[in-house]
Amino acid sequence: MMLSPDQAEADLSWTQSDPETMLNGLKSTGCTSDEQAEGEDRSKCKADPPLSREEKRRRRRATAKYRSAHATRERIRVEAFNVAFAELRKLLPTLPPDKKLSKIEILRLAICYISYLNHVLDV
Template identity: 65%
Template sequence: MMLSGDHQESDLPWGHTDTLLDSLGAQCGSMPVGTHDGEAKVRSKEEKRRKRRATAKYRSAHATRERVRVVAFNVAFAELRKLLPTLPPDKKLSKIEILRLAICYISYLDHVLDI
C-alpha cells in the first residue's frame, strides 16, 4: 500500500488490527496474537518486500515480464484463431468470441467422431 509521507499505516482505521485481534484472542481463550516471536520476522520480511517492490528497477522488470506475458497470450489466441473456421476467414474476433467458437468447434468435431 502506498501512503504519503505524512500518514502512517497505524493512523488509518484498518491499521489497528493488532488490538482487535488481541481482544478476539483473549475472548476465544487462545494465545494473544502480538506475542509470537516470528511475527517481527514476518513484518520485517513484508517491509523488505514492499521496499524492494517500490524500486524503479523492480517496477521496470515487472513491467517487462508483464509485456512478455501479454504478447505470449496474444500469440496463443492468434494461433487458436487460425485453426477455427469462420466466414469470412479473416474476420476479426474478440478473445471471448475465439474461446466460444473454439468450444463450439470442439463440440462439433466430437459429434462428428461419434457418428
C-alpha cells in the same frame, strides 16, 4: 495495559497507530530508515526494528528497477498470450476467414468447434 498516573504520554509514542505521526516522530529525532546515519549521528538513533517479510517485499517492489523489470515481464506475458490466441484463431473456421474476433469470441467458437468435432467422431 494499566498506566500509572505519573507515566508521561511521550513514553507511549510506540502505541500510536497513525503511521504519519510515527514517521514525523522519527524525522524529528533524525532517525529514519531511509537516511544513512554515520558516526555520532548513528549513536543517537535506536536500532531499527527488523522488517517483516511483507515490508521487505513492499520496499523491494517500490524500486524503479523492480517496476521496470516487472513491466517488461508483463509485456512479454501479454504478447505470448496474444500470440496463443492468434494461433487458436487460425485453427477455427469462420466466415469470412479474416474476420476479427475478440478473445472471448475465439474461446466460445473454439468450445463449439471442439464439441462439433467430438460429435462427428462419435457418429
